[in-house]
Amino acid sequence: MDTVIRNGIIVTATDRYEADIGIEKGKIAALGRDLDGTETIDAQGNYVFPGAIDMHTHFELPFMGTVAADDFETGSIAAACGGTTTFIDFAIQGEGESLHQALETWMNRAKGKAAIDYGFHVAIGDMTDEVMNVEMAEMAERGITSFKVFMAYKGTFMVDDETLFKSLLKARELGALIMVHAENGDVLHYLINKHVAEGKKEPIWHARSHPPEAEAEAAGRAIILAGLASAPIYIVHLSAAEALEKVKEARDKGQPVLAETCPQYLFFNTAHYELPNFEGAKYVMSPPLRDKGNEEFLWQGLISGHLQVVATDHCPFNFVGQKDMGRDDFSKIPNGMPGVETRVPLIYHFGVNEGRFSINRFVELVSTNPARIYGLAPQKGTISIGADADLVIFDPQKEVRLSVENLHMNVDHSPYDHITVRGYPVLTMQRGKIIVRDGQFLGEVGAGQFLRRSRTLL
Numbered sequence: 001m002d003t004v005i006r007n008g009i010i011v012t013a014t015d016r017y018e019a020d021i022g023i024e025k026g027k028i029a030a031l032g033r034d035l036d037g038t039e040t041i042d043a044q045g046n047y048v049f050p051g052a053i054d055m056h057t058h059f060e061l062p063f064m065g066t067v068a069a070d071d072f073e074t075g076s077i078a079a080a081c082g083g084t085t086t087f088i089d090f091a092i093q094g095e096g097e098s099l100h101q102a103l104e105t106w107m108n109r110a111k112g113k114a115a116i117d118y119g120f121h122v123a124i125g126d127m128t129d130e131v132m133n134v135e136m137a138e139m140a141e142r143g144i145t146s147f148k149v150f151m152a153y154k155g156t157f158m159v160d161d162e163t164l165f166k167s168l169l170k171a172r173e174l175g176a177l178i179m180v181h182a183e184n185g186d187v188l189h190y191l192i193n194k195h196v197a198e199g200k201k202e203p204i205w206h207a208r209s210h211p212p213e214a215e216a217e218a219a220g221r222a223i224i225l226a227g228l229a230s231a232p233i234y235i236v237h238l239s240a241a242e243a244l245e246k247v248k249e250a251r252d253k254g255q256p257v258l259a260e261t262c263p264q265y266l267f268f269n270t271a272h273y274e275l276p277n278f279e280g281a282k283y284v285m286s287p288p289l290r291d292k293g294n295e296e297f298l299w300q301g302l303i304s305g306h307l308q309v310v311a312t313d314h315c316p317f318n319f320v321g322q323k324d325m326g327r328d329d330f331s332k333i334p335n336g337m338p339g340v341e342t343r344v345p346l347i348y349h350f351g352v353n354e355g356r357f358s359i360n361r362f363v364e365l366v367s368t369n370p371a372r373i374y375g376l377a378p379q380k381g382t383i384s385i386g387a388d389a390d391l392v393i394f395d396p397q398k399e400v401r402l403s404v405e406n407l408h409m410n411v412d413h414s415p416y417d418h419i420t421v422r423g424y425p426v427l428t429m430q431r432g433k434i435i436v437r438d439g440q441f442l443g444e445v446g447a448g449q450f451l452r453r454s455r456t457l458l
């Protein structure tokens, strides 16, 4: 073997056992005892997880008059330091653009910069006949097997129900998956303008302009349209208990409805918008944080299986120079938060250490389910013979405070600064190469490979 990881406790979505892992040519080649390798890594006392997959990032996203602070280099390095070995970002089609042009733009941003493997979803912004009848199929051929539809951000990304419905019909034919940002964009647009006109401009009014009912309505509508099109649907960054109810209702009837939530909705609530000194701006994103108590419904959704994935929606903006663009008007605060580096330790600490779910469920939520749903299994998302040797050695005793100084994301604050987690990645490996050891990036900028994804395995 080229490399052997010895004595670790291997954890997948289904198993937990002690064994060595033999790696050859970047793939897992053997699982067993006393394997020999040119290089050996001792994982005694540590877990070995499949590399985590964050299928919801926005590196270098131009948005609300600025650009997300992490580019593909800084964002992917930070991801690796936090135990993530694959990300899927979004190429967003502008008006008059083809899907190919949108993909090219984002591919060029990632090329030479991404330090870990990556893929793209394409967000449909201009549903022409060509897009529906030709380009969506061509995208699937190029390994883009998921498409996003924004039901919110009127005036920029939002599209109408006809676009959503056509996307669903075509995706069904292609075996692709439609993902929705589920909020009623017309209602939000009205409420934002009304509140600003009334002089209600503090960050809390962001939440009051994005009520949970607007999320539930859009989620319910998207689910009904998906049913009508006989297509599966995936709801991104689900935040409100009311929206989760719509998912539960549909799933309990057997409809293929999938949904993710993100750490920010599990740890914060609307009280954060009222922090002094404009600190609330750090938590402005869409959908917004919800009232205290909502968090527990989301944890329950992860436990019960009604929610299948924890992703990040990583879209960081500096407090100084970006978030403060909206100091006098919440509607000008760029929407988004950092998270690509902190997801794995947060979900481990608050999910597994705190007894909410098993360590297998943790692996399923951060790695295996994203791989299965987004056409990356069995190459990614598990530890099995033939899979890529994307592995994380995780020390369950290591304590780390999630402060800016201990993190690598290119942003001037950490929303999780007050939290010290127990359990942290100590080594990250991609296709057999060590890319992070003890918080130090040892990989190569630009070494991440574009992943042509196959059809979803629902």
Ligand code: URP
Binding pocket: 058, 181, 237, 284, 285, 286, 287, 313, 315, 335, 336, 337
């Ligand atoms: O506030 C957010 N979520 N920003 C990123 C764009 C999106 O809606 O996913």
Ligand code: ZN
Binding pocket: 181, 236, 237, 286, 287
């Ligand atoms: Zn969104």
Ligand code: ZN
Binding pocket: 056, 057, 058, 313
């Ligand atoms: Zn997003």
